[in-house]
Amino acid sequence: MRASRLLSTLLLLQTRGRLTAQQIADELEVSVRTVYRDIEALSASGVPVYADRGPAGGYQLVDGYRTSLTGLTTDEAAALFLTGSGATAAHLGLGPTLEAAQLKLLAAMPREQRSTAERIQERVHVDAPGWFRDPEAPPHLDTVAGAVWEQRRLRLRYTKWDNTEVDRTLEPLGLVLKGTAWYCVARGRERVNAYRVSRMDAVTALDERFERLPGFDLQRYWLEWSDRLQQTLYRSGFATVLVGPRAAGMWWMLGPVAERALRETAGEPDADGRVRVVLPLESFEHARIDLGRFGPDVEVLDPPELRALMRAQAAETLRRYDGS
Incomplete structure (x- = not known):
């Protein structure tokens, strides 16, 4: 149990950079005292982890340090082949990238893990859209996705729910696939909102870049926005x-x-x-x-x-x- 936790701590520092003891504790659901002991154990085993003190401090690895150890169990490795939807990746222009990544992951796996992953691919197929509903492939999705990756502002014309058209300049923070519909969560002049990509027209990615909102959590925002939308929609008793x-x-x-x-x-x-x-x-x-x-x-x-x-x-x- 402790070995798995030490590995998780190491991979957190490797993928996220500087983290406070409290952040690590929250992520691993352990006490801060346990984190202190684990950091000492990592350091004693030769992992170059050090601490910066002060309000902006935290633990981090020496620049350039990487471990090739993934620590994936057989079940964890196999489960990765159920997380990606080929259609979703294709809509975002990442279809070949997903296929290449899965091929590389298979090649890097030990024989037992590779066999399990191949059985998953042979015997389980995920078809996310509901019956009689084709997934949306809005014509401007690739432009919107590119602006999300590169943090570029978007200028577009948007058709609201009442069919009125408005011009918007947005800072796209993320994309959400809800059922068969794509939404872009973006910051406008006044607030963050969700916009259905299929209702966007005349979309242009500007050269202007923007800074993301500090600490913005896409998943949490979407859950809260969905809840508010449902309460707004069902208001007629x-x-x-x-x-x-x-x-x-x-x-x-x-x-x-x-x-x-x-x-x-x-x-x-x-x-x-x-x-x-x-x-x-x-x-x-x-x-x-x-x-x-x-x-x-x-x-x-x-x-x-x-x-x-x-x-x-x-x-x-x-x-x-x-x-x-």
């Missing part, structure tokens, strides 16, 4: 609906929020096999379209306004199919 067995089997078409509502709020089936579900509403119009696709397999009980919309839609559909 709730609907109580009866969901028949056939509709329940296709309920996934409405997305994860509706799936969670079915899973968490569904009561006991009635005599017709229908279950009562409390569904968050983005808007009455969205609900009319979404629930209308199920026809008589879904019945809205409440609120009365949405029930009236569904009744009017059914009447109009009947009128159009009536032979008169």
Whole structure:
């Protein structure tokens, strides 16, 4: 256990540079006192690690020191071949790079690890996009990605959710692939926001470079932004609906929020096999379209306004199919 922790400490210093004892402790989930002991053990074994004192201090390796030891277990090495999506890498212009990296990793592995990794590749394929949804490949994704790598400002025209167009100059901080859609997290004039890349047009990477926000955590920002977006979208209250067995089997078409509502709020089936579900509403119009696709397999009980919309839609559909 301690040998693995010492190796992890060494690799952290090698990949991240100067780190404080508290940062190492947080990363490895150990106490600061344990970090002190581990650093002493590394130094005693000949690893050239030294400490800088003061507010900006920390531990680091002597410049130029590298260890060729990876310390990968068989399972860790094999798992690396499940982390990359070939389609995702191709969209970012990194397809050949990913293939070359995997080939080099295979060549560097001992025979046992190489055999396990090859079995993973032969027997597991990751196809991330959902059914009937092709992954987005926005025409300007490569330009946006290049600006992210090189920290260059972007000038573009952006189509907002209400179809209004605005001109923006952004500092791209990162890219996120959510399902099949690419988003660019970027800083504008006032704040950081997420922009759907497929809504970007007339994109130009400027020669101007920018400094990244100190301590910006892309993953944490995305989780917080997604949570805020969901709370903003579902602000029209709730609907109580009866969901028949056939509709329940296709309920996934409405997305994860509706799936969670079915899973968490569904009561006991009635005599017709229908279950009562409390569904968050983005808007009455969205609900009319979404629930209308199920026809008589879904019945809205409440609120009365949405029930009236569904009744009017059914009447109009009947009128159009009536032979008169």
